Amino acid sequence: MSGRLAGAFAALLLVLGGCSSARAPTDYKPTWARFFLEAAEHADGTPVVLPQSGVRLTVNTKPVITESDIVAVELVQVDLGQCLAFQLTPSAARDFYRMTGSHQGRRLVLVVDDVFLGARRIDGAITDGVVFVFVELPDTELPGLVDNLKKSFAAFQRELRRKG
Numbered sequence: 001m002s003g004r005l006a007g008a009f010a011a012l013l014l015v016l017g018g019c020s021s022a023r024a025p026t027d028y029k030p031t032w033a034r035f036f037l038e039a040a041e042h043a044d045g046t047p048v049v050l051p052q053s054g055v056r057l058t059v060n061t062k063p064v065i066t067e068s069d070i071v072a073v074e075l076v077q078v079d080l081g082q083c084l085a086f087q088l089t090p091s092a093a094r095d096f097y098r099m100t101g102s103h104q105g106r107r108l109v110l111v112v113d114d115v116f117l118g119a120r121r122i123d124g125a126i127t128d129g130v131v132f133v134f135v136e137l138p139d140t141e142l143p144g145l146v147d148n149l150k151k152s153f154a155a156f157q158r159e160l161r162r163k164g
Helices: 002-019 090-102 139-163
Strands: 033-037 046-049 056-059 070-078 081-088 107-112 115-121 130-133
Touching: 056 107, 070 139, 081 090, 081 139, 107 130, 115 130
Parallel strands: none
Antiparallel strands: 033 107, 046 056, 070 081, 081 130, 107 115
16 A cells, blocks of 8 residues: 555656746846837827836837837947837838838837836838837946847747747
């Protein structure tokens, strides 16, 4: 009887051990970026405040760009300082082109891990699928943010390819 009990206990441990398989450790903090479009005047939406500038605006509740639309991000230097450049998938770039053509004057708002960090005014149709946005964080934090975003997007795209 004790042999059967010990065997059953060992089998239970094997089953439970298989259920608790942990993900491989990562060398980054999973970080997600999404973009929301500023809501039309007098439209319902979500009020937000940017952290440094205190700019208040209302955004639509559904994002226009999600992590599945972004294939790369880079920290770039432009005339006004450092900003992030997000490269969209070809299909997202086509949708984005149409959206930016028809919503000129409104702002596109960047959200990173549920924190609204930046906004850019849409001043024309964006044809190349690259979204440039200044982030309301100290410049010293930007390389780490970009590294986490790059690794998160790469892992997400690998997972999509694996499932697809």
